[in-house]
Amino acid sequence: MAAYRHIQGWRYPDGVRLAVNFTIDFDAQLFRRVLNEPPLELAGGEFGGRTGIWRLLELFDRHRIGLTIFTPGRIAELYPASLREAARCGFEIANHMWEHRVPEPEWEWDHIQKTTAALEAISGRRPVGSRSRHRLALLTRGGYRYTSSGAADEIPYYVTHDDATVLNLPFHYALDDAMYYHFGWLASDNAGQRVADCDTVFDIWLTHFERLYAEGKYANFCLHDFVSGRGLRILMLERLIGEMKKRPGVWFPTCAALADYCLEAFPPA
Amino acid sequence: MPWKQGYTISDERTLDHVEWPDAARAAAVITVDLGPECGPDGITARDLESEDTEYGMRVGLDRVLDLLERHGVTATFAVPAAVAETWPDRIREIAARGHEIAAHGDRHENPSKLARAEEAQRMTRATDTLAAVAGARPAGWYSLPRPGDRYAGGALSPHTIDLLIDAGYTYFGNGLADDIPHYWVTDAAAHRCLLTLPYYYHSDDQFFLMFPTPGRGSALERPAPLRANWLGELEAARAFGRCFAMTIHPRLIAWGGRLTLLETILTRLKDGASVWTGTALACARWFAARCPASTALRLEPSIWQDHPGSLS
Numbered sequence: 001m002a003a004y005r006h007i008q009g010w011r012y013p014d015g016v017r018l019a020v021n022f023t024i025d026f027d028a029q030l031f032r033r034v035l036n037e038p039p040l041e042l043a044g045g046e047f048g049g050r051t052g053i054w055r056l057l058e059l060f061d062r063h064r065i066g067l068t069i070f071t072p073g074r075i076a077e078l079y080p081a082s083l084r085e086a087a088r089c090g091f092e093i094a095n096h097m098w099e100h101r102v103p104e105p106e107w108e109w110d111h112i113q114k115t116t117a118a119l120e121a122i123s124g125r126r127p128v129g130s131r132s133r134h135r136l137a138l139l140t141r142g143g144y145r146y147t148s149s150g151a152a153d154e155i156p157y158y159v160t161h162d163d164a165t166v167l168n169l170p171f172h173y174a175l176d177d178a179m180y181y182h183f184g185w186l187a188s189d190n191a192g193q194r195v196a197d198c199d200t201v202f203d204i205w206l207t208h209f210e211r212l213y214a215e216g217k218y219a220n221f222c223l224h225d226f227v228s229g230r231g232l233r234i235l236m237l238e239r240l241i242g243e244m245k246k247r248p249g250v251w252f253p254t255c256a257a258l259a260d261y262c263l264e265a266f267p268p269a
Numbered sequence: 270m271p272w273k274q275g276y277t278i279s280d281e282r283t284l285d286h287v288e289w290p291d292a293a294r295a296a297a298v299i300t301v302d303l304g305p306e307c308g309p310d311g312i313t314a315r316d317l318e319s320e321d322t323e324y325g326m327r328v329g330l331d332r333v334l335d336l337l338e339r340h341g342v343t344a345t346f347a348v349p350a351a352v353a354e355t356w357p358d359r360i361r362e363i364a365a366r367g368h369e370i371a372a373h374g375d376r377h378e379n380p381s382k383l384a385r386a387e388e389a390q391r392m393t394r395a396t397d398t399l400a401a402v403a404g405a406r407p408a409g410w411y412s413l414p415r416p417g418d419r420y421a422g423g424a425l426s427p428h429t430i431d432l433l434i435d436a437g438y439t440y441f442g443n444g445l446a447d448d449i450p451h452y453w454v455t456d457a458a459a460h461r462c463l464l465t466l467p468y469y470y471h472s473d474d475q476f477f478l479m480f481p482t483p484g485r486g487s488a489l490e491r492p493a494p495l496r497a498n499w500l501g502e503l504e505a506a507r508a509f510g511r512c513f514a515m516t517i518h519p520r521l522i523a524w525g526g527r528l529t530l531l532e533t534i535l536t537r538l539k540d541g542a543s544v545w546t547g548t549a550l551a552c553a554r555w556f557a558a559r560c561p562a563s564t565a566l567r568l569e570p571s572i573w574q575d576h577p578g579s580l581s
Contacts, residue, residue, distance in 0.1 A: 023535045029277070033580070037420065038420055038425070040420065040423050040424065040425060040443070042424035043278055043421050043445040044329075044422050044445035045452075046276075047446050049277075049281065049364075050279065051283040052449065054283070067409040075581070077572050077573045078281075078573065079281060080572065081281060081282065090417070098579065099579055099580060103578060111578070152533070160315040183470055183472065183476070184421065189419075190419070190481040191481055191486050192479075193476065194491070195476055195477070195494065195498075197471075197495075197496075197501065198497065200497070230469070231505025231511060233497070234505070235505055235508060238551065249287050
């Protein structure tokens with residue numbers, strides 16, 4: 001049974017009105033391979049590893065804003081140079097499972113350990129966050145301090161599962177690029193496809209941002225290297241970040257930095 | 270485990286900077302898919318005689334050819350051999366008007382389940398048919414998606430690229446691993462590879478115009494996102510110095526006001542920073558000369574390992 005503890009009296013550090021976490025699920029072709037998709041789908045994922053991720057790193061580095069990269073441990077073997085560059089830029093590298101799946105229970109702890117080791121080896125920092133459905137007890141045992149999946153609230157909250165409690169930085173599909181742009185996302189069928197353009201997504205995202213900003217909530221954008229790394233979407237993100245920066249008090253931390261603040265200001269029970 | 274086998278088809282990092290012909294800021298390649306709507310087994314006799322096909326090969330094709338000519342744009346026509354056999358005069362006319370005729374399968378079939386020998390045989394038949402009709406062997410091969418496909422990138426077998434190299438093809442036309450030409454590697458140790466041109470489904474008209482097909486939903490006609498994607502891709506190609514790959518179907522884009530949309534894009538190609546336009550083959554030749562695989566393809570030694578409890 002999962003239990004949720006909502007944070008009461010939510011507030012940000014002085015001068016901050018909204019925290020915006022930009023996150024990348026850096027999967028490249030790995031998840032496509034796990035799903036046994038055909039060659040050109042893998043190539044579409046490969047775009048993210050060889051082209052898209054570099055554009056995203058350049059964009060966030062140039063804007064000097066925080067970025068968290070959730071990546072499977074095995075990406076360290078596929079695209080090591082991009083992860084080293086991300087670490088050099090000061091971006092956070094976090095756990096997105098070993099090969100983008102939660103394995104059979106007897107392998108789960110092994111996968112968490114392998115991911116931690118691979119990401120620490122390449123970034124020089126031990127990962128403290130996970131976007132996964134790993135068991136919370138195993139994540140906390142592995143030293144993980146927060147997760148980012150699911151949206152039981154519009155602000156960070158605590159999830160308890162089997163006596164393990166973790167801070168969750170909520171992720172909502174409305175702020176997930178692949179939900180708009182990717183054909184057949186999450187195995188959806190053809191009649192359900194409405195491949196969207198950047199202007200539409202810009203309007204939707206800006207509307208969400210403005211409301212969350214006005215209410216002092218929290219925004220967690222989920223980008224994918226092979227989706228938002230396409231040139232026109234980089235240009236859209238450029239416009240979106242520009243709009244956000246016009247407002248006073250928008251904080252762009254890494255997820256780890258926001259988690260540190262939450263754990264300190266609103267400790268679990 | 271050899272070089273990331275089963276995971277990657279090219280090198281770890283794209284080329285950041287490419288020079289285009291005429292010192293243009295970007296390139297644009299228009300691919301005209303002449304395949305009638307069909308299923309994964311390929312074009313049937315019934316597909317060839319449908320009203321949509323008749324429109325696409327007659328009135329629609331005339332409208333597209335005239336518009337391209339008015340804007341001085343040469344394009345690449347991806348032609349299934351079955352279409353060339355049915356409309357040989359139309360194919361010769363397209364070639365005579367300066368466009369490229371590329372292969373698009375024997376019957377635009379999905380080759381992914383074909384035995385290697387069967388696929389090779391069909392490839393030979395398609396190549397020979399197009400050569401006989403058009404008067405020149407095709408240099409490019411496409412395997413574009415069909416509207417009913419589960420995946421929108423097109424379908425290949427594990428052997429297709431290798432067979433295309435054996436058959437002497439210059440390029441494969443719809444790759445998704447980059448937004449510029451790149452090399453599809455089939456044997457890393459031998460540096461055996463085929464030049465591949467970019468494609469992306471959000472720049473393909475078939476996913477926006479009565480998609481997936483009447484009877485499967487409402488508001489299926491969505492020119493607005495198609496227009497925004499095309500304009501966005503063009504702007505991004507200029508901003509990043511890349512190749513805008515646009516895919517159109519005369520049976521779709523020629524009809525009524527859709528042609529206005531195509532006209533808008535062709536006009537925008539000439540507005541602003543210069544964009545080189547030409548056939549896929551011209552683009553492939555330019556790229557292969559400027560960025561040959563011997564220097565541009567940078568294959569890192571694999572650090573990919575087999576781990577117990579992991580997929581290989």
